[in-house]
Amino acid sequence: MDFTIPENLRMMQETIRRFVQRDLEPISRQVEDEDRIPEATVQKMRDLGLFGLAIPASYGGLGLGVLSECLVYEELSKTNACFRSRIGTNNGIGSQGIVIDGTEEQRQKYLPRLASGEWTACFALTEPEAGSDAAAIRTRAELRGDHWVLNGKKHFITNGDIADVATVFAVTDPEKRARGGITAFIVERTFPGYSVGTIERKMGLRGNHTAELVFEDCIVPRENVIGGEAMIGQGFKTAMKVLDRGRLTMGASAVGTAQKLLELSLDYAGQRVQFGRPIAQFQAIQFMLADMATQIYAARQMVHHAAWLRDQRGTAVVKEAAMVKLFCTEMVNRVADMAVQIHGGMGYMKDYPIERFYRDVRLTRIYEGTSEIQRLVIARELLK
Numbered sequence: 001m002d003f004t005i006p007e008n009l010r011m012m013q014e015t016i017r018r019f020v021q022r023d024l025e026p027i028s029r030q031v032e033d034e035d036r037i038p039e040a041t042v043q044k045m046r047d048l049g050l051f052g053l054a055i056p057a058s059y060g061g062l063g064l065g066v067l068s069e070c071l072v073y074e075e076l077s078k079t080n081a082c083f084r085s086r087i088g089t090n091n092g093i094g095s096q097g098i099v100i101d102g103t104e105e106q107r108q109k110y111l112p113r114l115a116s117g118e119w120t121a122c123f124a125l126t127e128p129e130a131g132s133d134a135a136a137i138r139t140r141a142e143l144r145g146d147h148w149v150l151n152g153k154k155h156f157i158t159n160g161d162i163a164d165v166a167t168v169f170a171v172t173d174p175e176k177r178a179r180g181g182i183t184a185f186i187v188e189r190t191f192p193g194y195s196v197g198t199i200e201r202k203m204g205l206r207g208n209h210t211a212e213l214v215f216e217d218c219i220v221p222r223e224n225v226i227g228g229e230a231m232i233g234q235g236f237k238t239a240m241k242v243l244d245r246g247r248l249t250m251g252a253s254a255v256g257t258a259q260k261l262l263e264l265s266l267d268y269a270g271q272r273v274q275f276g277r278p279i280a281q282f283q284a285i286q287f288m289l290a291d292m293a294t295q296i297y298a299a300r301q302m303v304h305h306a307a308w309l310r311d312q313r314g315t316a317v318v319k320e321a322a323m324v325k326l327f328c329t330e331m332v333n334r335v336a337d338m339a340v341q342i343h344g345g346m347g348y349m350k351d352y353p354i355e356r357f358y359r360d361v362r363l364t365r366i367y368e369g370t371s372e373i374q375r376l377v378i379a380r381e382l383l384k
């Protein structure tokens with residue numbers, strides 16, 4: 001067994017680390033206060049190729065393997081989560097439907113613009129009545145002549161307010177639903193009948209928005225069914241494949257954030273003096289630091305192994321990906337809680353980034369499949 005990260009990947013990791021330290025971290029407070037990422041920073045992210053990390057090189061992206069992508073997300077997640085969310089939604093759930101199941105024409109038409117960051121993508125599955133039970137979506141698509149007509153509403157859609165193109169899941173056969181009755185469509189913002197509804201107010205992840213998307217007799221050309229006519233009714237499978245890959249990068253992000261929280265906690269514990277000595281000298285604090293480090297170590301190995309496995313197989317690693325999402329996101333929540341505890345009252349104050357991390361990591365146990373849903377997936381795979 002060789003656990004060495006190849007030299008080229010380490011160099012890439014180093015580039016992202018420098019970018020985070022030099023360009024992202026200094027504005028992370030500003031982004032939090034203004035609830036937006038400055039356009040100049042978005043442009044730097046484009047210049048680095050971050051919008052096309054997971055898009056194949058033949059369509060203008062960097063075409064990274066899953067392990068490489070995970071290493072990038074680990075570094076990117078050591079600062080405000082909105083930066084990762086902005087590009088992660090584009091590279092990941094926003095464009096992977098087209099990458100994995102799109103026709104050649106669809107890939108040629110959309111991927112280069114998404115990879116360069118000229119366009120932003122989003123993934124629209126969730127609806128007010130269909131969250132964990134995604135097969136219960138109500139958005140309908142009906143074929144009328146040479147186009148489909150979509151009606152329905154999505155909510156909680158990351159990048160929904162700024163996306164130029166959305167992967168939208170709609171019911172095409174109410175009898176079959178997840179078993180051949182849900183279809184994935186590429187819907188452009190300018191298509192008639194497409195509109196952005198309310199921008200939702202949330203606990204954290206400021207700087208990156210979620211929004212409702214509304215489809216009122218929205219006209220979608222026939223050729224915009226992901227994968228073409230042969231894929232009509234196969235959209236639920238596309239959604240599951242897209243989410244499977246995202247679970248690994250979500251795990252990597254959790255590891256990166258947890259590492260940052262450990263580093264901040266080590267610094268603080270070394271400086272904060274109570275009872276005449278740095279709190280790092282108290283065993284109670286040392287035990288929390290030791291628990292944080294141990295859990296991060298376990299989570300990181302898990303991410304790297306599952307990502308490597310996925311790269312080797314070239315196909316979904318359903319059970320491992322669900323385990324990674326479950327373990328790593330729960331781990332980062334425990335770590336964030338300990339980080340607040342080590343920082344005492346300062347951990348609760350907005351002057352320090354700890355409370356922001358604490359709020360932002362809470363989301364990771366909910367979106368792209370809650371912890372409970374990951375457990376269901378793991379159990380189903382075990383009992384197959």
Ligand SMILES: Cc1cc2nc3c(=O)[nH]c(=O)nc-3n(C[C@H](O)[C@H](O)[C@H](O)COP(=O)(O)OP(=O)(O)OC[C@H]3O[C@@H](n4cnc5c(N)ncnc54)[C@H](O)[C@@H]3O)c2cc1C
Pocket residue numbers: 122123124125126130131132133155156157158159202205210363366367368369370371372373376
């Ligand atoms: C900030 C944010 C961004 C998001 N971005 C996107 C996006 O870009 N695109 C998109 O499509 N969606 C997005 N989502 C939606 C997200 O994926 C859903 O919120 C998530 O899947 C949970 O669905 P729900 O909120 O309807 O909760 P529910 O499904 O109503 O779940 C409520 C509770 O019940 C539990 N539960 C449900 N079913 C079961 C079961 N069978 N067994 C045990 N427990 C169960 C859940 O685990 C949870 O604890 C986003 C959500 C948020 C909050």
